[in-house]
Amino acid sequence: MDLITPDSGLLFWMVVIFGLLFFILAKFGFPIITKAVEKRDEAIAKSLRDAREVEVKMSEMVKEHERMIEETRKEQALIMKEATEARTTMISKAKEEAREEADKILSEARERIAEEKESAMRDIRREVALLSVSVAEKILRKELSDEEGESAFLSKMVDEAMKIDNNIS
Amino acid sequence: MKKLLLLIILSLVGLFPAAASSGAAGEDLDISGVIFGHIGDSYEWHITDIGERSIAVHLPVILYSRTSGWHVFSSKKMEEGRYGDFVFNEKGKIVELVGGEPVRPFDISITKNVLSLMFSCVLLLVIFLLTARWYRKHDTLEEPPGGIASLTEPLIMMVHNIARENIGEDYRRFSPYLCTAFFFILFNNFLGIIPFFPGGANLTGNIAVTLVLALFTFFTVNIFGTKHYYKEIFAPEVPGFLKPIMPVIEVFSALMKPVSLTIRLFANMMAGHIMILSMVCVIFVVAAMGPVIFGSMTLVSLLLGLFLDILECLVAFIQAYVFTILSAVYIGLARVKE
Numbered sequence: 001m002d003l004i005t006p007d008s009g010l011l012f013w014m015v016v017i018f019g020l021l022f023f024i025l026a027k028f029g030f031p032i033i034t035k036a037v038e039k040r041d042e043a044i045a046k047s048l049r050d051a052r053e054v055e056v057k058m059s060e061m062v063k064e065h066e067r068m069i070e071e072t073r074k075e076q077a078l079i080m081k082e083a084t085e086a087r088t089t090m091i092s093k094a095k096e097e098a099r100e101e102a103d104k105i106l107s108e109a110r111e112r113i114a115e116e117k118e119s120a121m122r123d124i125r126r127e128v129a130l131l132s133v134s135v136a137e138k139i140l141r142k143e144l145s146d147e148e149g150e151s152a153f154l155s156k157m158v159d160e161a162m163k164i165d166n167n168i169s
Numbered sequence: 170m171k172k173l174l175l176l177i178i179l180s181l182v183g184l185f186p187a188a189a190s191s192g193a194a195g196e197d198l199d200i201s202g203v204i205f206g207h208i209g210d211s212y213e214w215h216i217t218d219i220g221e222r223s224i225a226v227h228l229p230v231i232l233y234s235r236t237s238g239w240h241v242f243s244s245k246k247m248e249e250g251r252y253g254d255f256v257f258n259e260k261g262k263i264v265e266l267v268g269g270e271p272v273r274p275f276d277i278s279i280t281k282n283v284l285s286l287m288f289s290c291v292l293l294l295v296i297f298l299l300t301a302r303w304y305r306k307h308d309t310l311e312e313p314p315g316g317i318a319s320l321t322e323p324l325i326m327m328v329h330n331i332a333r334e335n336i337g338e339d340y341r342r343f344s345p346y347l348c349t350a351f352f353f354i355l356f357n358n359f360l361g362i363i364p365f366f367p368g369g370a371n372l373t374g375n376i377a378v379t380l381v382l383a384l385f386t387f388f389t390v391n392i393f394g395t396k397h398y399y400k401e402i403f404a405p406e407v408p409g410f411l412k413p414i415m416p417v418i419e420v421f422s423a424l425m426k427p428v429s430l431t432i433r434l435f436a437n438m439m440a441g442h443i444m445i446l447s448m449v450c451v452i453f454v455v456a457a458m459g460p461v462i463f464g465s466m467t468l469v470s471l472l473l474g475l476f477l478d479i480l481e482c483l484v485a486f487i488q489a490y491v492f493t494i495l496s497a498v499y500i501g502l503a504r505v506k507e
Contacts, residue, residue, distance in 0.1 A: 002209070002260055003205075003208075003209070003376065003439065004376050004435075005376070006376050006377035006380050007210060007276075007375075007377050008275070008276065008277075009275075009276040009277045009278055009280065009283070010210065010280065010282050010283060010286075010375060010377040010378065011377045011380070011381060012277050013277065013279075013283045013286060014286065014377060014378050014381040015381055017283075017286055017287060017290050018286075018290075018349075018353065018381060018382070018385070020290075021290045021293060021294065021349060021353065022345075022346060022349045022385070024294060024298075025293070025294070025297055025298075025345060025348070025349050026345035026346065026349065028298060028301055029294075029297040029298055029300070029301045029345070029348075030297065030301075030325060030329075030344065030345040030348045030349070031341075031344075031345055032301040032304050032305060033297075033300055033301055033304050033318075033321075033322070033325055034325065034326070034329045034341070034344060034348075036304040036309045037304075037309065037322060037325075037326055037329075039309060039310070040309035040310060043309075043310050
């Protein structure tokens with residue numbers, strides 16, 4: 001019977017000491033600990049969520065990246081094609097121009113040659129005229145030294161000169 | 170393992186001559202006195218006997234008598250059984266003789282159990298305030314729990330989770346109480362298993378202690394009970410003929426909850442202490458029955474005592490857990506929203 005009768009002294013001390021213990025631990029002990037741990041748990045949960053989101057974003061980015069690479073490759077091919085075309089047109093154009101230039105130079109050269117030829121011909125003609133004059137003089141001198149021939153020749157010359165005069169007038 | 174067993178048996182054989190000589194003294198051994206002395210309360214903390222000398226911690230006796238006022242003295246003065254007008258009654262409590270009649274004064278002596286209570290509370294305060302200090306000084310987002318926090322955090326969060334699972338959304342208000350109750354019971358249960366000073370007091374096997382714990386739960390439940398909780402007690406929705414009976418049953422049930430909490434913890438812990446003490450006492454009882462029985466029974470009682478000690482470690486945890494989880498369930502039931 002003694003065992004199941006609560007002792008008043010122990011009841012008193014138990015209420016006082018356990019009450020104090022509860023008061024102190026509930027104010028300065030457990031809430032601080034549980035709050036800190038819950039904060040950490042929340043942070044862990046949040047970082048896990050974030051990590052999952054980042055993973056999704058990453059996979060999207062990888063896809064985007066691949067898409068961009070694909071696009072770039074296409075663009076590169078296009079540019080290459082265009083460049084080839086441009087090159088061919090440029091070369092043909094240059095050839096065209098070169099040909100035109102060459103033609104121009106050639107025609108100019110031809111003209112120049114023609115001119116040169118003309119002037120050369122003129123010079124030659126003059127030379128020939130002078131030469132023929134001196135040859136005529138020599139012949140004349142020889143003819144004139146011969147008495148017989150002198151008069152015939154003179155008449156002949158006069159005829160001819162007359163003829164030339166007629167032609168000129 | 171075999172060698173160890175052989176060693177134990179041989180050492181027991183060595184005890185036989187001594188046992189034979191002391192056998193006569195053991196015959197008038199007061200076994201129930203020993204057991205109930207160990208699980209009961211006392212004004213001094215008896216540690217051991219060396220020869221004829223008793224080694225004990227004498228504790229202060231604090232009394233308030235209606236006739237002679239306050240008295241504070243050491244229990245050493247009661248060694249002769251009488252100090253002034255104070256004598257022991259047949260239950261071992263101090264009574265005052267007023268005109269020859271024994272009158273029980275208001276007794277708030279620091280007894281063995283009270284000292285053990287103070288010791289365990291100081292231990293609890295030191296451990297959990299140090300843990301709280303760790304959390305104040307460290308950022309939990311930066312580093313894992315270290316030092317004392319790594320030891321206590323899992324247990325605290327276990328109790329916190331009990332609160333969360335059994336009480337509604339405002340469980341944070343009740344978690345400190347459940348933690349305090351859990352660790353108080355756990356520490357005192359384990360201190361009770363330690364056989365030497367400052368452990369060994371049978372605090373959680375004392376009905377006054379468990380009663381106060383259960384009353385704390387009772388008041389927490391009923392002070393924070395919602396109006397739906399009270400409606401279910403006093404005006405439950407039941408068929409008409411049950412209407413007058415139900416409140417009686419419900420009130421009785423509400424009152425029986427703390428009683429069941431009290432008795433469960435008290436009986437479990439006390440029974441454990443009695444079983445272990447009985448196993449130890451078997452050695453002294455069989456000492457007179459001849460060397461063979463003494464030797465074999467000592468071995469049996471040692472093994473059984475070891476088994477019971479391990480069992481008590483389990484029970485110490487289970488009872489603290491059960492008390493906490495039931496308190497949480499009762500609080501949860503009182504926090505019904507509809």
